[in-house]
Amino acid sequence: MVGMDTKTALLDCAEHLARTRGFDAFSYADLADEFGIRKASIHYHFATKADLAGALIDRYNHRFLAQLYAIMDTGQTAADDLRAYIDLYREALDRGTRLCLCVSFSSARDSFDDATLAHLNRFHDDSVTWLTQVFEKAETDASVQGPSAPAREEAHALLALVEGAQLSARTRQSQDPFDLAVSPFLRRLSPPNPLQ
Amino acid sequence: MVGMDTKTALLDCAEHLARTRGFDAFSYADLADEFGIRKASIHYHFATKADLAGALIDRYNHRFLAQLYAIMDTGQTAADDLRAYIDLYREALDRGTRLCLCVSFSSARDSFDDATLAHLNRFHDDSVTWLTQVFEKAETDASVQGPSAPAREEAHALLALVEGAQLSARTRQSQDPFDLAVSPFLRRLSPPNPLQ
DNA sequence: GTCTATAGTTTGATAGAC
């Protein structure tokens, strides 16, 4: 693509570093080396590291929320939606080598200014809202078995489960802890329609 | 207590900083200020920051494992054990102001040397082992309801749940996300014996 | 928009007096 601007490419590179090493664990010097540019040039695009943090999480919010509502539009049952949701976190984990940006930023929350923290909070709010809607759908289509708690509680529980599962898997540098951790929840889901 | 040595008191202070700010987010200068001592004096007790990290997680391992097996000796049912386990994480959260050291260290894993990472892995192994034993007990005393997965899967799931719930609550600086997230699991537990 | 050069802090760590 012709118009792939430097700023966007820098964001991609910085996101990779934040998710593999952590936001505090890479410097402008690291980003400059990785990208093949000089430190000072990064400051042209993102005046401060706080600006970079804000741009990263803001872009992530929009991208992730779009994925969530794309799932909702495609999925047939609540179980389908939840399988796709868990798979987003599974893919983001990349065999235990990285975290999703949300878990990465949650871990490093003390480094951020208020604007970035507001973005992070909005991510959590939006996720809980989406999950609550899906669990409410589950109450009508009965595609999620098991002793059911209120949709809002189930939403918080699943969010905590996938984030904690990512943290465990990343610690062990392996996909296995993630798959083991989400397995009991997946057992509660009706199988996908084979005719679909 | 007369013999409360400086080294132990320093560990307490460093643990507090690691759990409220993160291990990378405090320096020897911060620790010196907080403790009321000079930077150089800390190096006398812990030559490098890596030594401090190792001492922190090692002490935490022993303390936490002792608490787990104390729970096992006291609890009547598997449900009692699991309630006490969740309460350990709930108390450690301190209304959203801090993480347990394990979640804090998992978040910052890239900063540690191999020895410290080995301690961190041992913590996870020991936790999963203990939880697996409790879920196996649940298969016989039937104090945990719901669609049950193999004990090892349930163990990984609950570990991920409490760690993820802590991360959410810490992000929001509130106890509520934790309580909401663990609520569906607590609903599966038989109530404690009121005659106990 | 990217560069060289550098300012000004802070970091973890050490030497040596007391």
Added chain:
DNA sequence: GTCTATCAAACTATAGAC
């Protein structure tokens, strides 16, 4: 065991040439 003094390295950020 704690102190003062200092180190080299890394950090974020800025100034100014091209």
